[in-house]
Amino acid sequence: MAALKELKERIASVQSTLKITSAMKMVASAKLLRVQSSMEALSEYERRFSDIVAALVSDPDVEVASPLTLEHGEKRRACLVALASDSSLCGAFNANALREAVSAVEELLAGGFSQVTVYPMGEKMVQGMGRYAAARGENVDICLDYRHLVGKHSFDGIIPLADRLMEDFLAGRCDRVCISRCHFHSMGRQVPMREQLLPFNRVSRANVDRTTAVDYILEPAPDTLLDALLPSAIRIILYNALLDSITAENAARMVAMQTATDNAEELSDDLTLEYNKRRQQAITSELADITSSAEG
Numbered sequence: 001m002a003a004l005k006e007l008k009e010r011i012a013s014v015q016s017t018l019k020i021t022s023a024m025k026m027v028a029s030a031k032l033l034r035v036q037s038s039m040e041a042l043s044e045y046e047r048r049f050s051d052i053v054a055a056l057v058s059d060p061d062v063e064v065a066s067p068l069t070l071e072h073g074e075k076r077r078a079c080l081v082a083l084a085s086d087s088s089l090c091g092a093f094n095a096n097a098l099r100e101a102v103s104a105v106e107e108l109l110a111g112g113f114s115q116v117t118v119y120p121m122g123e124k125m126v127q128g129m130g131r132y133a134a135a136r137g138e139n140v141d142i143c144l145d146y147r148h149l150v151g152k153h154s155f156d157g158i159i160p161l162a163d164r165l166m167e168d169f170l171a172g173r174c175d176r177v178c179i180s181r182c183h184f185h186s187m188g189r190q191v192p193m194r195e196q197l198l199p200f201n202r203v204s205r206a207n208v209d210r211t212t213a214v215d216y217i218l219e220p221a222p223d224t225l226l227d228a229l230l231p232s233a234i235r236i237i238l239y240n241a242l243l244d245s246i247t248a249e250n251a252a253r254m255v256a257m258q259t260a261t262d263n264a265e266e267l268s269d270d271l272t273l274e275y276n277k278r279r280q281q282a283i284t285s286e287l288a289d290i291t292s293s294a295e296g
Helices: 002-058 093-110 123-136 155-171 222-295
Strands: 077-083 115-121 140-142 178-188 190-196
Touching: 002 123, 002 178, 002 222, 077 093, 077 123, 077 155, 077 222, 093 123, 093 178, 093 222, 115 123, 115 155, 123 140, 155 190, 178 222, 190 222
Parallel strands: 077 115, 077 178, 115 140
Antiparallel strands: 178 190
């Protein structure tokens, strides 16, 4: 009977876990639907907006330059915006994001930068980069001013970070700015990636092939336009990266919770079958005892 009681308790525990994972999957699905629609709309806007800015920068017929597009002569300090999640239970998402961030820092240091400042977003990235920075020593420092932006994401919230990075770059306090994250490729695939934010080095797709180049009519002058558009492009790119990471996180969590729910259902079925077998054996044994007692 003790074995039957233990099996019954284990079945109840598994079913309780199943309810939790099923609920978490539904929550992740709702969050994913909301943030994915925002991300997809912004991605198209960001692509077209950045293409216009890139056309101004890369068009050989237009002489225009911005300090935000110019490489610095020295490699002293680099900045990395590293994105992950505030919580776990999303498969390998956080581990992959942290591995990509560490790889980016190592590559920057190997490339000649003497100092790398990391701006982690998401508590899992804060914890992981904190351990890494402590082990790496004085070459890596952490800025925690924007750690909350994953949980409370908004375009207004990302503006102070983007403006700070641009100010540091223009003042010479930072010579390169990069972003690392997990990119939402599909529901079942979130790909670690990094990109350079500053100096702005995107090339207009139209200007890659001059036969299909877009002939923009510029009003006012190109320099004036670039001064107005380029900071906005930097902010939009950074916010798009944040939404992309959050979308990938919720997709990873949804898949992980679906897998956990399926495993819990399978385990519950196996335990229920085992419980019924043992209960039947116990009943059969009791009947056999009663029958033998009656015959005796």
